[in-house]
Amino acid sequence: MNGLVKAEFRKIFTTHLWWALLLPVAVLSFLAGWGGAALGQTDLVLEMTRGQKLPTGLLTMSLSTNNVTVFAVLLGALAVTGEYRQKTVTTTFLTANPRGAVLGAKLIAYTNVALLYGLVNALCSSLGGLVGLGADGFGELPQWLMVGGAGLLSMVLWTLVGIGLGALVTNSVAAVLIILGYLLVFEGMASSALTQTPVSWLTDYLPGEASSGIVGNVSVPMFISDVAGAREPFVSKTAFQLLHSAFGGSYGFPWWGSLLVFVGYAAVFVAGGWLATAKRDIL
Amino acid sequence: MHDGSGRILVQGLHKSFGPIEAVHNLNFSVEPGSVTGFLGPNGSGKTTTLRMVLGLIRPTSGAAYVNGQPFSRLPNPATVVGAVLDSQGFHSGQTARTHLRCYTAALNLPDQQADRVLELVGLSSAATRKTGGFSLGMRQRLALATALLGDPGILILDEPANGLDPEGIAWLRGFLKSFASTGRTVLVSSHLLREMEHTVDNVVIVSRGRCVYNGGLEQLRAGQHSRVLTRVSDPAALVTLLNQEGMTAEYLPDGRLVIPGTDSGRVADLALRAGVAVQEMQDENLDLEQIFFQLTSGQYTGGVPTGPAHPPPNADPWAPSGHSGPGGDPPGLGQGYQRTSAEQHRHGQDDNGGHGGNA
Numbered sequence: 001m002n003g004l005v006k007a008e009f010r011k012i013f014t015t016h017l018w019w020a021l022l023l024p025v026a027v028l029s030f031l032a033g034w035g036g037a038a039l040g041q042t043d044l045v046l047e048m049t050r051g052q053k054l055p056t057g058l059l060t061m062s063l064s065t066n067n068v069t070v071f072a073v074l075l076g077a078l079a080v081t082g083e084y085r086q087k088t089v090t091t092t093f094l095t096a097n098p099r100g101a102v103l104g105a106k107l108i109a110y111t112n113v114a115l116l117y118g119l120v121n122a123l124c125s126s127l128g129g130l131v132g133l134g135a136d137g138f139g140e141l142p143q144w145l146m147v148g149g150a151g152l153l154s155m156v157l158w159t160l161v162g163i164g165l166g167a168l169v170t171n172s173v174a175a176v177l178i179i180l181g182y183l184l185v186f187e188g189m190a191s192s193a194l195t196q197t198p199v200s201w202l203t204d205y206l207p208g209e210a211s212s213g214i215v216g217n218v219s220v221p222m223f224i225s226d227v228a229g230a231r232e233p234f235v236s237k238t239a240f241q242l243l244h245s246a247f248g249g250s251y252g253f254p255w256w257g258s259l260l261v262f263v264g265y266a267a268v269f270v271a272g273g274w275l276a277t278a279k280r281d282i283l
Numbered sequence: 284m285h286d287g288s289g290r291i292l293v294q295g296l297h298k299s300f301g302p303i304e305a306v307h308n309l310n311f312s313v314e315p316g317s318v319t320g321f322l323g324p325n326g327s328g329k330t331t332t333l334r335m336v337l338g339l340i341r342p343t344s345g346a347a348y349v350n351g352q353p354f355s356r357l358p359n360p361a362t363v364v365g366a367v368l369d370s371q372g373f374h375s376g377q378t379a380r381t382h383l384r385c386y387t388a389a390l391n392l393p394d395q396q397a398d399r400v401l402e403l404v405g406l407s408s409a410a411t412r413k414t415g416g417f418s419l420g421m422r423q424r425l426a427l428a429t430a431l432l433g434d435p436g437i438l439i440l441d442e443p444a445n446g447l448d449p450e451g452i453a454w455l456r457g458f459l460k461s462f463a464s465t466g467r468t469v470l471v472s473s474h475l476l477r478e479m480e481h482t483v484d485n486v487v488i489v490s491r492g493r494c495v496y497n498g499g500l501e502q503l504r505a506g507q508h509s510r511v512l513t514r515v516s517d518p519a520a521l522v523t524l525l526n527q528e529g530m531t532a533e534y535l536p537d538g539r540l541v542i543p544g545t546d547s548g549r550v551a552d553l554a555l556r557a558g559v560a561v562q563e564m565q566d567e568n569l570d571l572e573q574i575f576f577q578l579t580s581g582q583y584t585g586g587v588p589t590g591p592a593h594p595p596p597n598a599d600p601w602a603p604s605g606h607s608g609p610g611g612d613p614p615g616l617g618q619g620y621q622r623t624s625a626e627q628h629r630h631g632q633d634d635n636g637g638h639g640g641n642a
Contacts, residue, residue, distance in 0.1 A: 007389035014381040015374055087371040091429055094337060095361040095389045097354075282339040 004096055004105035009112075011088075017078055018113055021071045022120060029064040029121045033128025036060025037137050055139035055226050057129035058147050062219035062247045064125035065118075065151035066212040069158040072114055073179050076162020079110055080273070081172040090282055099277050106163055107270065114159035118152035143222055150215040150255060158211060160266040167273025170280070183208055204250050204258070207265045213258025216248025285350030285357055289315030289436045289468040291336060295345035298331055298492075305331045307492040308345070313470045313485075315436070318463045320483035320500070321472040324579050328492035329472045330368070333441050336470075337366050349437060361390050364437040365430030370422035370446060372429075375415030379406055379425055382414055383432060390433050400428040405454070419446030427455075437468040444478055456482045476575040490579035504571055510543040511550045514563035524557040539563070 012018050036056055080103075083089040096102045126144070129137050138144045162179070169175050187208040194203050203209050220243045228235050240251045249258065291313040298306040306328040313319045323329050334340040336347040338354030346353060349364050357363050373382050383397035401407050404424040409417070414425065423446050430438060438459070444452050459482055463469045473479045479486075486503065488496040496503060515521050518540050522532045525542060533541045542550055547566045554561050 003389050003391040007385050010381070010385045010388050011374075014378075014385070015376050082374075086374045087369065088374060089372075090339060090368055091372045091386065092389075093339060094364075094366055095386050095433070097338075097357055097360050279341065281341060282334065 001101060001105065004101055005108050007095075008105045008109035012079075012109060012113060015082075017075065017082065021075050021078075022117060025068045025071050025117055026120050026124045028068050029124035030128040032064030032067060033057065033060045033125035033130075034132040035128075036063055037129040037132030055137055055143070055223060057126065057133060057138035058143060058219045058223050058226075059243065059247045060129055061122060061125045061144075061147050061151060062212075062215040064128075065121055065154055065215045066248045068117075068121050069154055069211060070179070070183055072117055072155045072158040073162035073165070073183075074176065075113065075117070076110055076159040076164075077166035077169075077175040077179060078162075078172060079106060080163055080166030081170055081175050084170040085172050093282060100274055103163070103167060103270075103274055103277055107160060110159050110163060111156050114156040115152055117159075118148075118155035121155065122148040122151055139222065139226055143226075147215060147219045147222070150218045150259075153259060154211050154214045154262070157214075157262050157266045161207070161269045164266070164269025164271070164273035167277045168269070204253050205261050207262065209250070210258045210261040210265065212248030213250060213253055214255055214262060216244055217250070217253055217255035217258055220244050220247055220249055285352045285363060287436070288350055289466070290348075290350065291437065291439075291468065291470060292348040292351075293332070293336065293345075294347070296332060296335055296342050296347055297344040298328075298335060298340065299343050305492055306335070306342075309489065309492070309494050311487045311494055311497045313468055313487070315468040316463060316466045317484040318459050318469040318471060318482055320476070320479040320486040321470055321489070322476055322479065322486055322575065322579075323472075323474065323489035325474050327474075327489045327579065329474075329489060330441055331492075332489070333366070333368065333439055333470070333472060337364065337368075337439065339368075359390065359433070361386070361433035361435065363433075363435055364439060365433060365435040366438075367423070367426045367430045367440040367443050369441070370419060370426050373414035373417075373422065373425065376413060378411050378413055379417075379428075380410040382425070383429060386429060386432050392432065396432055400431045403431060404428045420448055420451050423447055423451070427458075435467075438462060438470070440469070440471040442472055442474070444473065444475075452478070477572055480571055488575065488578050495578045500571075503574060509546055510541055510567050511545055511547050512539050512541055512563075512565045512567055513547075513550055513554070513561060514539045515554055516560040516562065517557075518559075520557045521554055521559050524553055528553065 037060060083092055092102055093099050096105075126138065126148075162175075165178065166175050169178065187206050190206060191203045191209065194200050204213065220240065223243065224235055224240065225232050237251055244250050249255070293309055293311050296306055296309040298304075309328070309332060321329055321333070331340060332347075335342050336349065336354065338360075349357060354360060354364070377385075379401060380397055383400065384394055387394050387396050398407070398410065401410050404427050406421065406424050406428060409421060414422070417425065423443060427440070427443065430440075440459075443455060447455060459469050459471060463484075471479065471483070476486075480500070483500055485498065486496065486500050487494060512535070513521075518532075518534070518538075521540065525532050530542060530545060535541055547564050551561060551564065
């Protein structure tokens with residue numbers, strides 16, 4: 001198994017995909033951190049807070065995480081479909097028994113790459129925050145670590161979802177279309193369709209919403225608690241909802257709840273990919 | 284654990300892709316120490332069969348064993364069996380060496396093994412070149428290098444000569460022979476018997492997903508004597524006499540008779556005795572390619588007509604006219620001949636053609 005994981009690392013770092021997808025992660029994270037920090041510095045906000053600087057760095061890290069996880073799921077999916085497209089999957093399966101061992105090795109190797117993605121995201125968005133806001137905008141170190149850690153979890157889980165999905169569909173184009181179509185179009189439509197119905201709570205359980213809740217449900221309550229201090233119990237639900245809609249999560253939903261839901265999705269996709277891989281004819 | 288015998292065993296292998304029957308009840312075994320050719324026209328199920336042996340395709344029924352075990356139960360399978368299936372399995376951005384080192388890692392082998400197999404196939408000078416720029420011949424060599432990484436006792440190659448220049452083919456022949464001469468097993472598929480004639484010791488010939496011959500190449504060659512094609516005034520009378528003499532005959536589509544295992548002098552004598560006029564007579568010696576064609580097309584059979592000895596009025600001239608005679612195996616076929624399909628299968632001709640082949 002060690003050998004198979006090592007083989008996966010070699011496949012990753014001798015080809016371009018890992019940095020081609022990491023590049024936009026770094027750039028987008030930096031821009032989100034920078035732009036978000038600038039928002040906390042506007043005169044209007046400073047006036048409202050009577051000069052108190054807001055820890056918007058926590059929120060912007062949340063924003064950047066939820067924007068760049070799409071690259072993590074693409075990475076995972078293309079990791080598997082690329083083998084089918086390049087036909088290396090034949091040799092891969094000829095060198096490993098059972099096939100599930102290959103998928104297991106990919107899960108391990110890409111978990112590490114996803115952690116790298118998560119770190120780059122946290123660092124770049126923080127760097128953007130530093131440039132735009134200075135060191136005051138991040139709250140306490142443990143808070144920064146918690147939001148960053150939630151970001152790592154989200155990134156890893158999305159990569160695993162991608163690997164499972166890739167193993168299910170095997171076609172690169174189909175996988176990319178499914179991912180982008182779902183995240184950019186379908187889930188938004190489904191959410192807005194659900195809001196006016198008695199089952200609007202379901203939106204918290206959709207994959208995109210659940211994953212953004214992992215970070216958003218940490219950062220938004222933390223931010224409000226920092227800003228409001230002792231007045232926190234009196235902060236209106238609307239304020240929460242406003243921030244959640246921008247930075248992920250939903251009012252009153254615990255971050256670990258989102259985590260559990262999304263772990264469930266990752267497990268379903270990985271299990272599906274595992275079964276499909278074991279049964280598939282490699283032509 | 285596998286038994287290390289180096290034997291490939293295929294038992295009752297059957298694979299359907301939806302309504303298409305790619306492989307039908309295939310049985311054969313491949314022994315170590317020799318090169319076995321796996322021959323058949325395009326679309327006869329060769330690739331599907333090889334991929335079933337290698338556990339890449341799940342048989343509909345039946346099983347294939349490598350060293351006494353199904354592929355899926357071989358631990359570290361690439362050290363038992365190496366395979367060259369297509370020349371496409373490379374990431375175009377990787378160099379030959381980085382490609383191979385992905386698999387040395389997977390097999391827990393030292394990285395020097397990558398350079399060793401590159402040298403073995405004559406690609407050392409291209410080790411640091413990206414595979415995207417490789418010619419087909421270089422890809423074939425790299426595929427072979429990949430198959431050899433684990434130093435397997437069994438080598439399976441699917442149409443390895445495709446894309447090789449004559450020099451490359453000659454080199455490959457020599458390589459396979461010397462590989463087998465060390466007591467290891469080689470199974471190599473091709474749709475051209477002529478290409479394999481000087482390389483293989485044994486052949487498994489498949490046609491439309493069925494095995495039509497499994498045995499030594501020499502026996503196949505020796506079993507095929509000359510035959511006589513003749514046109515006579517009263518074929519039925521001649522056939523009757525031929526049968527009395529223990530010989531067989533068959534009608535060709537154009538009304539001529541085919542009489543295997545004899546020569547024109549003997550047939551002329553018999554025609555005289557039967558009192559029929561000989562209008563045309565021709566000796567024919569089958570070369571290996573014709574034998575191959577005969578076996579795989581089902582056009583000719585060596586059996587005795589079981590019906591009345593004259594052309595049936597609505598006879599489909601392409602249909603086989605009967606089964607083997609009282610002697611069991613058709614005369615003229617040597618001891619290596621094992622007719623594994625009990626009958627010829629015209630019905631498979633159309634719905635199987637072109638599928639399940641070298642996809």
